[in-house]
Amino acid sequence: MKRLIICEKNIAARRIAYILSNGKAKQGRIYGIPYYYFDDTIIVGLKGHIKKLDFPKEYAKWSQIEPKKLIDVEPVKKIGEWRIANAIRKLASQAKSVIIATDYDREGELIGVEIMDLLPKNIEVKRARFSAITPGEIKKAFEQLEEVDFNLAKSAEARQYIDLIWGASLTRFISLASEQLGKDFLSVGRVQSPTLALIVEREKEIQDFVPKPFWKIKLRIEKNGIEFEAEYPEVIWDEEKAKEIYEKVRRAKEGIVTHYECKLKQDVPPPPFDTTTFLKEASHLRISAPQAMKVAEELYMNGLISYPRTDNTVYPPLPFKNILQKLAKVYPKEVREVLSMMRSKPVAGKKFSKDHPPIHPVDAAKLDGIHAKIYDLIARRFMATLSKNDVLEVKKAKINVEGIEFVADGLIIKEKNWRKVYPTKIKEKVLPDLKKGEKVKIIGARKIKDKTKPPKRYTQGSLIVEMEKLGLGTKATRHEIIGKLYERNYIKGRSITPTPAAFAVVDALKEGAEIITKPDMTAHLEQEMDKIAEGKKSFEEVVEESKEILRKAFELLEKKEDEIGEAIKEAVEKQNYFGKCNKCGGDLILIKSGKGKRFIGCSNFPKCSNSYPLPQKGSVYFEGEYCSKCGAPMITVIYKGKKWKKCADTNCGKN
């Protein structure tokens, strides 16, 4: 055997083998790792990074090491994927040359470089760079092999170092200062902390929000037996003005149409799914981002959908009709519809990258439960992107009533095309055909008082969209970051609400290490990585500069350590407080058993053994209320988007 090609993942290895061998590559396995071979070529896929970065194990005990000491400890790289490492060693020992064919990006370059010390000395190593796994791109890349770009790999390595050093030292500092150790530790990181800060800031806006009253005047109007509504065109902030307008029109019997237009509007189907929009839509279906991603990965592994981690919203040339034929097994009716109304070119989104195609089905199968839901979403979205525009009829009218102009609008779906296969929420509103100058009958008038509403809390979907906008995380990590914030008890609920600990930790970091609470740290790191890649700055310089900033942050943090620790402790206590004990007057607090089960116990234990069970799933709160029947605290439970209150005492008849 002569050449060994190493890809970032198995699927890429399989596809590249197929392309380079014109379909005749065969599959083998070594140490359980699949590889592909033909003629003089072997192709194997990694599983992303095979090495992991961590501090040497003598620094593993949090309580024995001052967190800031970690800044000056050299992290070590260890192999994390032994089976793959051994497979590479074995396969390379038979090869004369190696071609690194990992993804064409920073992390891909580093993933490739990580295997280089497993190769025999002096073996020739080349790099194939392609931005799409298509026959054209792949063949070109393998004809024009390049050199490995060590600067590019180093730039990714700088990110690894900086993330580990900042993350680990600050995580330990905050956790130790607040004595939140073991499973209750409080984490800090370049991506998670700015994300948490967004959530906390939003919550503060909500808390500080002062609603402002305003008034609307609405008229009920009739024409040719069709009733509709017209509204005073502006929001009225002044009650006197609202009264004045209302008084003028309340007894009006007719109005005159001063303007009328009716237009047909083409309504283009939504663009193909990239990871972000996919997760956003899943969030609308009340499926969490981590769960949607997990299911998508399973569907992908079972050959039902394309690679789920992509930033691309523009299809490459795909066998669309072929895919539709496969979908017909599960969606016979919908596929017939789509075939009868196919657009000449599928819809294209604004984001275009060549890494992977947008998420689309590649085969069909009857599925159950959440897999069916996610698959259905992806399959229907795909079909919609191939379907003709819907046609909307949009109407607008202005109606003069007692010298005051009111507006009315209408919207109906005139021609339903893509919505037949991908139903979306759209509110239809009937407005009869009108003519300029004609009279309409006023049935009634209403003065409606309303008030401005606070900003909405993030959902997982809207948060992922915001993270992407701010450059926080990647398509492959954003959902995991959000999952982490839940796991660390920083956030709760479907409409994301920060816990007291989140407020306290963000405040503490803002005082001592503000940069890690802002997206700017990522933006700056990106620039520094580019400098390393371009050879304008060294890895050492960038890492050292970053460490210097972190050292300064620690000077501040250590000065305020007690204060910070107290504030967080207090917040955590508040979070775990479940009211006064109705047996002894002590505090009822949330306690975790050795097995990790939670329950409410009395702080005077063992003197007082009062305790109540808690549901193990969902969020539980105490909102200051006690049961009117037995005096035990009332517990608010939030689970699967529902919220209810119950008496902590399960034997109390009140439940």
Add this chain to the structure above:
DNA sequence: GCAAGGTC
């Protein structure tokens, strides 16, 4: 037990 980034 810490991060974020790949991937399963």
